Amino acid sequence: MVANKKMVEAITSRDEDFAKWYTDIVKKAELADYSGVKGCMVIRPYGYAIWELMQADMDRRFKETGHENVYMPMFIPESLLQREKDHVEGFAPECAWVTVGGEEKLTERLAVRPTSETLFCEHYKKVIKTYRDLPKLYNQWCSVVRWEKTTRPFLRTSEFLWQEGHTMHATAEEAQEETLKMLKVYTDFYAETLAIPAVVGQKTEKEKFAGAEATYTIEPMMHNGVALQGGTSHYFGDGFAKSFGITYTGKDNQLHYPHQTSWGTSTRMIGALIMVHSDDDGLVLPPRIAPIQVVIIPVAHHKEGVLEKAEELRAMLAGKFRVKLDDSDHAPGWKFAEYEMKGVPVRVEIGPKDIEKNQCVVVRRDTREKAFVPLDELSAFVENLMETIRQDMYDRAAQNTKEKTFVATTHEEFIDTAKNHPGFIKAMWCGDSACEDQLKDETGGVKSRCIPFEEEHLSDVCVCCGKPAKHMVFWGKQY
């Protein structure tokens, strides 16, 4: 591969400078570009194609679980945003505000939506009358804006694309069940489609969503040991319903407040794909969301019969996979490097000698393993390989997470691990946010990721203050 790599401008090495390696991949794989608008990015065709595949997969999961898509306005009047106290405190400071419309100063400022709980509540107030109207299981695909000072493509931008589910239920139990059900949908999507394992659990009081009673989170670990908050699912109880005066008549003929959830994931999942799977040759994509799953590269393609055979293979695979035949005049080596940069999971090479032997060469992007495959077995071979690649990618990421997850039972051990071993730390915690603040200060940013659903008993006392422990917590730095 060395010869090929020299043919394209090399990217920064992952081990040398993780941040620069990341932005190099974003740029060289043509996923996104900076725009003239501070903090906003242009999602380029290849990056957007990945997002479309993610959307289609998630949208199917949402619909299978009974959710319907809607579209709410992108503006929130200031008075509407203020209706729920904790919520406005959490979001107002990072809003973009429209103050002029059609050349006239507005009598009330409009926030460009940072999230849409308030808009959904306003609508739910109109359409929920009786228990027959429940549950309401709505989702929205849109862009939202949260003003950011320092930004990085996909990970933190002032505008980003996302989906936000907003549901209303007759009882607290049903809403809690929904909150966890959607966390499970996210976890399955990450594992099955993105080939990304993750720690899942509940956020602490300090880290939960503004206005929520409980926030659940999926926290995959990036290759360098840093966490990414990969998706969140919130249980609101009837707090918003009370603030907005949403009631329904129950079977008992009495008025009740419905119980609410919301849950969201965003284009930062593309950032996770890069930081979990990719390497010094560029992007490595799991097959299900790869815009090109198989690239066919003819070798010595001016020789008689080569292009015809390559086209035959393309036609053979096209019904089952997203296939591209690159018959351009670039040298094969240049093409190899180009599609490695783009993370195409499988490369098929076919040249005169292969044709003589009625075979082709199949190369995996993730491991560079090479196989000589009889042409009549190619389709079945590739089909199996896709699942193998996905599983292997998942397993490697799980192994990385395992290797970079540490246990700390004393304060000293915690600080030492945080300083010297990038990754997650499992440690006991008393439940007091003062300890979270202290640990964050002492470590330069290690925060509680979540309380996992299955806690281990590591010791009896809080790793910070020594008081009796309430929970085992995963700790780590985050993007």
Next chain:
Amino acid sequence: MVANKKMVEAITSRDEDFAKWYTDIVKKAELADYSGVKGCMVIRPYGYAIWELMQADMDRRFKETGHENVYMPMFIPESLLQREKDHVEGFAPECAWVTVGGEEKLTERLAVRPTSETLFCEHYKKVIKTYRDLPKLYNQWCSVVRWEKTTRPFLRTSEFLWQEGHTMHATAEEAQEETLKMLKVYTDFYAETLAIPAVVGQKTEKEKFAGAEATYTIEPMMHNGVALQGGTSHYFGDGFAKSFGITYTGKDNQLHYPHQTSWGTSTRMIGALIMVHSDDDGLVLPPRIAPIQVVIIPVAHHKEGVLEKAEELRAMLAGKFRVKLDDSDHAPGWKFAEYEMKGVPVRVEIGPKDIEKNQCVVVRRDTREKAFVPLDELSAFVENLMETIRQDMYDRAAQNTKEKTFVATTHEEFIDTAKNHPGFIKAMWCGDSACEDQLKDETGGVKSRCIPFEEEHLSDVCVCCGKPAKHMVFWGKQY
């Protein structure tokens, strides 16, 4: 049907009050609702499902013609919007402006995009270097904002959803070809998917898009004779390229300006669906974009075997169509009216007597025609019926357009027709926008719709000023 209609609250009659009939359908069919944000609407699940089906169909057509989706920022810095003179004059007056971000006053105002030519140009300047980078065939699905004083759901709202294609080409010829190709994609989509015929042609100088050299338009006629601008395709020449300094190195090794197009359609197509096809019982949807294509309604569904047979039919049709079995406790008559309101193209009724005869009742929404169909022929029958319905809907709309299209060869005839016969007027025109202004004033809003590609020679002189005629123009009022 009379008995059924009495069971649900009737909507305003189309002939009595077209505007109220329209908003009644929007509300009763649960397509959209008003929001607390002035001029913005909530697109409800049923309305959004129609939009998703439209998107999927159009997106397939765009991709088949080589286009790729991207996402540009939703904000445009004021200086960027001002780069092209005509463009900013056209759009700045109707922009919403963000002036505060993250609690700080911005040094430069940001327009919420009313359209994205300027953002695409800024990006194209970065990614177009040589002739090998051309053409660039990009499309974007997003929402845009144009501040409106008076609004109506789907037809005119301050925020609306749309797609905007933006392409760059090496030569003027290629760009012109693209402009017309995409107009044809729109025309085909209207005819094949929406079952809506339309007049197509070129906009006059006065009516063209701000900054374009030429604007082409598709103008379907609504049931009441009023036009809806259904989609536009613009040829920009190299005007924006010059303003933005976008150049490419040609095969001749010289610098050239690329040539540009843009084209767009929006959620107002849902408005067209209502106003072209629907009737006093509610929405009438063409099968391809109907969220529910077939509704199965069991009659006397507590009788033994009825629900089982209904479920059997559902399962039989489910692979081919979007099917819903309504086994709720509402009376069949209530259900009939409900799914008529929602415009479901085909209703299948099955009761004990039908089961005895091994048949079911199939009712078309558009004509109310009823057929008794043997159960083993149902799937094939419905498949044929779908295409028949689409064709009949198209033909009826074409007939309406024909009946409401008039010819005027004198000024008096034009004014008289405009006043007494709602619809399109075909009339000759000298090419002077002063005549367009005069005719509009004299008729209370009749404007030139377009110069069709195939002009008829109706007379030698302009219907307004009597000077020599240059073109035959379609005229009419518009939404």
